[in-house]
Amino acid sequence: MVFYFTATGNSLYAARQLDPNTMSIPQVMRCGCLRRFSDETIGVVYPIYGHRPPELVQRFLREVALDTPYLYIIPTYGRRYANAVDLVADICRASGKEPAYINCLLMADNYLPAFDMDEEIKLEKHVDEQLAAIKADIGARKRYIQPVTDADRQAHEQFLAYEQELPDKQLGGLVYATDKCIGCGVCARVCPGGCIRVEDSKAHFDYTHCQGCLACAHACTQKAIVLKIPEPNPNARYRNEHITLKDIVYANNQTRN
Numbered sequence: 571m572v573f574y575f576t577a578t579g580n581s582l583y584a585a586r587q588l589d590p591n592t593m594s595i596p597q598v599m600r601c602g603c604l605r606r607f608s609d610e611t612i613g614v615v616y617p618i619y620g621h622r623p624p625e626l627v628q629r630f631l632r633e634v635a636l637d638t639p640y641l642y643i644i645p646t647y648g649r650r651y652a653n654a655v656d657l658v659a660d661i662c663r664a665s666g667k668e669p670a671y672i673n674c675l676l677m678a679d680n681y682l683p684a685f686d687m688d689e690e691i692k693l694e695k696h697v698d699e700q701l702a703a704i705k706a707d708i709g710a711r712k713r714y715i716q717p718v719t720d721a722d723r724q725a726h727e728q729f730l731a732y733e734q735e736l737p738d739k740q741l742g743g744l745v746y747a748t749d750k751c752i753g754c755g756v757c758a759r760v761c762p763g764g765c766i767r768v769e770d771s772k773a774h775f776d777y778t779h780c781q782g783c784l785a786c787a788h789a790c791t792q793k794a795i796v797l798k799i800p801e802p803n804p805n806a807r808y809r810n811e812h813i814t815l816k817d818i819v820y821a822n823n824q825t826r827n
């Protein structure tokens with residue numbers, strides 16, 4: 571069994587390659603009734619946001635019991651994972667979980683303020699080769715925790731300083747809908763935090779549970795969801811080529827429709 575969080579499909583694609591029995595973390599947390607899972611191996615795959623797991627993934631790791639002799643964690647990232655391994659290992663250990671394997675997976679970077687997404691997707695990141703190696707490790711029940719260096723920890727300090735420059739001093743709440751919004755509601759259905767409602771044919775945001783994942787911006791059919799800070803190409807949006815919009819809705823939808 572493998573649990574995943576995804577905004578644009580990278581982590582879902584990776585999770586599917588590792589184990590066909592995938593479960594969405596936002597849906598598990600929404601249901602609230604399932605608080606214990608048991609299996610021979612349990613995986614957790616998620617995108618890093620400022621090197622950390624999304625807030626929902628942090629809550630999942632803290633609150634849900636995972637009974638397994640082999641817990642593996644695959645953070646996906648686009649450029650720099652810094653001390654992501656330490657950060658997730660600390661969260662696990664605080665709730666009595668001891669991961670056997672943590673290995674970061676380089677994929678397309680979907681952080682819109684940093685890259686022109688149209689250029690980013692041209693980069694060859696050898697995802698399938700990395701996945702094949704990780705799958706072989708997991709098949710062999712290899713015990714491995716990717717090392718973290720002092721330079722990695724300093725990189726995280728740099729990120730924390732950058733975060734303080736953001737409008738709300740956090741990655742959440744960076745998005746809003748422009749007048750191009752037609753009120754189709756796709757953004758509401760891909761939002762894992764249930765932050766968006768459509769009223770008077772326009773998307774309205776309540777950022778309380780915003781994960782900062784940018785799923786809404788990437789999925790908007792009108793490119794009407796933009797960022798409060800400059801982005802190199804507001805017309806470039808992304809979804810992993812192996813993943814459909816329906817997959818993202820299935821993973822994240824917190825609305826009734």
Ligand SMILES: Cc1cc2nc3c(=O)[nH]c(=O)nc-3n(C[C@H](O)[C@H](O)[C@H](O)COP(=O)(O)O)c2cc1C
Nearest residue numbers: 577578579580581617618620621648649650679680
């Ligand atoms: C708000 C935000 C913050 C991010 N922070 C980082 C980061 O610190 N380092 C990094 O290498 N990638 C970062 N990324 C890129 C994602 O981790 C990466 O693209 C991931 O594979 C996306 O997975 P998904 O398609 O499953 O959502 C960030 C993306 C977003 C939206």
